[in-house]
Amino acid sequence: MKGEKVISAKNPGWTKLDLFCKGLRLDPSCDLEADARPIQRTRAGLGSGLEMILPDDVWVNAPVVEAFAENSPYCLHREDGKYILKHDGEARFEVSLPARPAFYAQRTSSGKLMSQIGVLQGTYLGIYPTKMCYYWTLSPRQNCKFCSVGLNLGREEALEKSVDDVLETVLAARRDAGITFVHFNTGYQKGDTYLDDLEPFIRAVHDRTGLLIGVQTPAHPDLKRYDELKKMGVNNISFCFELFDENRLREVCPGKSEYVGLKRYLDAIEYCARSFDTTNGEIIAGLESPASTLEAIDWITGVGAVPTVCVFRPLAGTDYENVPPPKAEDMAPIFAASYRRCMERGLPIGIAPNIKVSMVMLPEEGRYFLENPKEYRLKRMKLNAMKKAFGLYFNSRLKMG
Ligand code: SF4
Incomplete structure (x- = not known):
């Protein structure tokens, strides 16, 4: 498939796209109330997810409330005060969560x-x-x-x-x-x-x-x-x-x-x-x-x-x-x-x-x-x-x- 070489765990653009398509689960260690923007569905609704910043300053609104996200291989964890995006249990990136304005x-x-x-x-x-x-x-x-x-x-x-x-x-x-x-x-x-x-x-x-x-x-x-x-x-x-x-x-x-x-x-x-x-x-x-x-x-x-x-x-x-x-x-x-x-x-x-x-x-x-x-x-x-x-x-x- 054309573009296959780009499918890499270290490619933040690919991860953004894959999150759009697979969604994100939230580990109970996450404290979104304290650390994140509220998950708020507005306008035609695409902003229904969690706002995150991946490496290379790639921003993503990752689906979390939709049913398909329940089976996602992606899961967000909070470890020692840092947010880690894992894929099938393996750490992929440290990400940041933009704060509630x-x-x-x-x-x-x-x-x-x-x-x-x-x-x-x-x-x-x-x-x-x-x-x-x-x-x-x-x-x-x-x-x-x-x-x-x-x-x-x-x-x-x-x-x-x-x-x-x-x-x-x-x-x-x-x-x-x-x-x-x-x-x-x-x-x-x-x-x-x-x-x-x-x-x-x-x-x-x-x-x-x-x-x-x-x-x-x-x-x-x-x-x-x-x-x-x-x-x-x-x-x-x-x-x-x-x-x-x-x-x-x-x-x-x-x-x-x-x-x-x-x-x-x-x-x-x-x-x-x-x-x-x-x-x-x-x-x-x-x-x-x-x-x-x-x-x-x-x-x-x-x-x-x-x-x-x-x-x-x-x-x-x-x-x-x-x-x-x-x-x-x-x-x-x-x-x-x-x-x-x-x-x-x-x-x-x-x-x-x-x-x-x-x-x-x-x-x-x-x-x-x-x-x-x-x-x-x-x-x-x-x-x-x-x-x-x-x-x-x-x-x-x-x-x-
Ligand atoms: S996406 Fe369609 S139905 Fe929704 S606000 Fe726009 S025009 Fe109306």
Whole structure:
């Protein structure tokens, strides 16, 4: 199998992927209450696991509450105050657990717990500020079958979030956790109002903080709205079209397929890739054939966008909770191919300052799946230089206060 040589106990990228696919057990010696971020299911639910940092600063959100994790060969132990990740009983890595941020226990001036307004995912703050995705409200429901938004909002996350709630939480997260990036996410709203709903939040965060802003919403039919978002200060825009195979899209995401459709997503990605700092096309691997996922990656990179490839996680309580997760061996060549396409097309991956993502493999983490780790050395040096320049620019535009 291509990519087989990378399957190594010492490869943190491989371990991250394998944890996504197999999950993690927790030895009773672990004291997560004292040492870790709370396990909190938010938004579409991928953040349902334990946040850990593997060697080489590879962040992973390891599934622990889903049924498949009960049979995982991976187990986390606490020994002499250190956390050790074991595989079949053998120590693989010492890992660190990011601490529970102080702001999670704080309340906004309207009295809401900040942990119910925004959640740290890796090193950035994720916020779902608008109302429930329309597909969850239909009868019968037409939600994406892997999604848990309808199970979280109002329970793990506050249903109503004001601009002040969000702004106060962002400022607290910057103070306590040094975030550089705020990511807004919405589901579908009837009448395509999701950008109208989101814009006051974007304006407030941009004008008061200067932080990098990412937006993930369904594809809007009026592409000129993206010119407005760009003027508002949005840096990154991402579109989750999930599956490239339209028949599978119809089965897995009935609402998305009917109310927006693949073509509108692709048109929006192509349009935005021409003007935004980065545009992402987000897909799920493990719910369609690997060939179709690879076709999607070719298409995304071909228009100048960056692929975000999520590994399917059968979240507890969702329609797909009993569907098995994919095998890491089948996923590794997909991440290698994604990295190759990005490097071959000179896409700006990994240049934003201090953004570590735990829920998905970062495009630049695809390098862990190359047989020759030195491949693309010159291109990587160029990206490092871009990263330094971008870091200087970012620091100069930050607004403190
Ligand atoms: S569009 Fe799909 S994944 Fe997104 S919130 Fe709605 S049901 Fe969930």
